[in-house]
Amino acid sequence: MARLPSLSRLTTFERDRTMHALNIVQQLLRSCCPHIHTTRLTAILAAVAAAVRGRRLTLTELGRALIAKAHVKHSIKRVDRLLGNRHLAAERFDLYRALARRLVGARAQPLIVVDWTDLSLDRRWQLLRAAVPIGGRALTLYEEIHPLCRFANLRVHRAFLARLKGLLPEGTRPILVTDAGFRAPWFKAVNRLGWHWIGRIRNRDYLCPQAKRFYARKHAQTNGAVATKALAHKLARACYHTLKRGEPFDLERCFAG
Structure with missing residues (x-):
């Protein structure tokens, strides 16, 4: 059984909100990764509590918001070890798959928004993300990080679609919604999967x-x-x-x- 972080120093509102998030994450992890190591699960729950408390997702900010008696530098190192854990990296597709089942549910044709986003101010790193719009928000289904030199790369797009297909429930034929940065090769790759797409056209491109x-x-x-x-x-x-x-x-x- 994973040990939950101590919430005694939080206010009643913060404690209730954090416990709600911890219960959701714990149920999700137990359903998709029943054999996850207890120590690793405890570290994940501690990081989730830190994210809810600090509302920042950088390594340093998670460490600073970690609910622990240790010094800040040790808390930051703990988060660093968790993010670099090779076992957690190997289990991430099981986590994404469980998340997809929860967000997509029984919908045969869910809307999925796919977009490239700058991950750093110098645009050196790019984020490719698939998200489901729910209640006015886009909830992440799956995401990858690539260097700028691989931005809008056809091989990256094909591999991304293949992984996304493996995460979605069997028989799902989503409608992918993309911005103007996605071109004809992307739409052809989506067609080969038997999926549907909606894309924005700009510049001199048009459909005839x-x-x-x-x-x-x-x-x-x-x-x-x-x-x-x-x-x-x-x-x-x-x-x-x-x-x-x-x-x-x-x-x-x-x-x-």
């Missing part, structure tokens, strides 16, 4: 169903290179008629043949 059908028809008759050339030729002819002859652009006529 007529051009897509024209390209697909040419690609079926020839190959990708010839189809791309034919599409470019169609658009060039349309530009000529619009700019030189002053004719209005007719989308249906452009891709009729």
